[in-house]
Amino acid sequence: GQNIDQPTEMTATEGAIVQINCTYQTSGFNGLFWYQQHAGEAPTFLSYNVLDGLEEKGRFSSFLSRSKGYSYLLLKELQMKDSASYLCAVRDRGEYGNKLVFGAGTILRVKS
Amino acid sequence: NAGVTQTPKFRILKIGQSMTLQCAQDMNHNYMYWYRQDPGMGLKLIYYSVGAGITDKGEVPNGYNVSRSTTEDFPLRLELAAPSQTSVYFCASTEGAGNQPQHFGDGTRLSIL
Numbered sequence: 001g002q003n004i005d006q007p008t009e010m011t012a013t014e015g016a017i018v019q020i021n022c023t024y025q026t027s028g029f030n031g032l033f034w035y036q037q038h039a040g041e042a043p044t045f046l047s048y049n050v051l052d053g054l055e056e057k058g059r060f061s062s063f064l065s066r067s068k069g070y071s072y073l074l075l076k077e078l079q080m081k082d083s084a085s086y087l088c089a090v091r092d093r094g095e096y097g098n099k100l101v102f103g104a105g106t107i108l109r110v111k112s
Numbered sequence: 113n114a115g116v117t118q119t120p121k122f123r124i125l126k127i128g129q130s131m132t133l134q135c136a137q138d139m140n141h142n143y144m145y146w147y148r149q150d151p152g153m154g155l156k157l158i159y160y161s162v163g164a165g166i167t168d169k170g171e172v173p174n175g176y177n178v179s180r181s182t183t184e185d186f187p188l189r190l191e192l193a194a195p196s197q198t199s200v201y202f203c204a205s206t207e208g209a210g211n212q213p214q215h216f217g218d219g220t221r222l223s224i225l
Contacts, residue, residue, distance in 0.1 A: 099160050104152075
């Protein structure tokens, strides 16, 4: 089966850096995604990792360690608009095709 | 190019009623997915499809059915609606099974009373 763990909530200050961790256990790992979801809206894609290491995209970076079953999303220069839920999702090989398994999400509150 | 379109956006059902949630994508994506999201929770996979005529169960398929007669459409059917099915339903699609992200529709907010 699959298990994905993220902290439930985090609070950070505008302009600061925050790291959101995700640990996972899956039988057929085939990539990890991070999505951002504002309240009442659909998730939007942030980043993808399939190999170990850091992927950087502007103010957002994501790190993966496959041997540790661990990823983090790093948000720099926090802005108020970054207040949202951040979902870690693991692509798992199914019987046919791959499917995405989501964690419960981390609610990030950015305060001024 | 509309992306992923879900209808309706909102719906209230009585216990025992049935309905179909519609999902259509115009990106010629092979992979399509249905998720439900309960308040304060992540997305749970209900069913998915890797192409026309092929569907498979996800984590929480009970009480739902799907079909995939065309590449574009992936309707989700609720038979005998129950209060436990009150949720927000998201449909998503992706081009393949690699690093392509899933594109989500705007969701259907369903209440069963």
